[in-house]
Amino acid sequence: MKYHFQYVSKTTVRIELIPEDKKEITLIAKLSQGEENNEQLTELFRIGLESYNAGTTLVKTKFMNFPSVALCNYTTSTRTIDNVA
Secondary structure, three states: OEEEEEEEEOOEEEEEEEOOOHHHHHHHHHHOOOOOOOHHHHHHHHHHHHHHOOOEEEEEEEEEEOOOEEEEEEEEOOOOOOOOO
């Protein structure tokens, strides 16, 4: 699966799922007949978000064109580094 990203704000990105082969095309077609809160669909957007900005957590998806285009709200994880002397 390929992903197309468009920056919206510091906590939102528009993600488009772009299937690359027949298997992925069939998957998107199958998902289009289901519900928006499908676990498999959410996972596809989570993977896309991770490749857009590593260390983020998907909070919410709002579909613009179900099931392939969504506004994805996210939070950025913060990591602390301990000083080791």
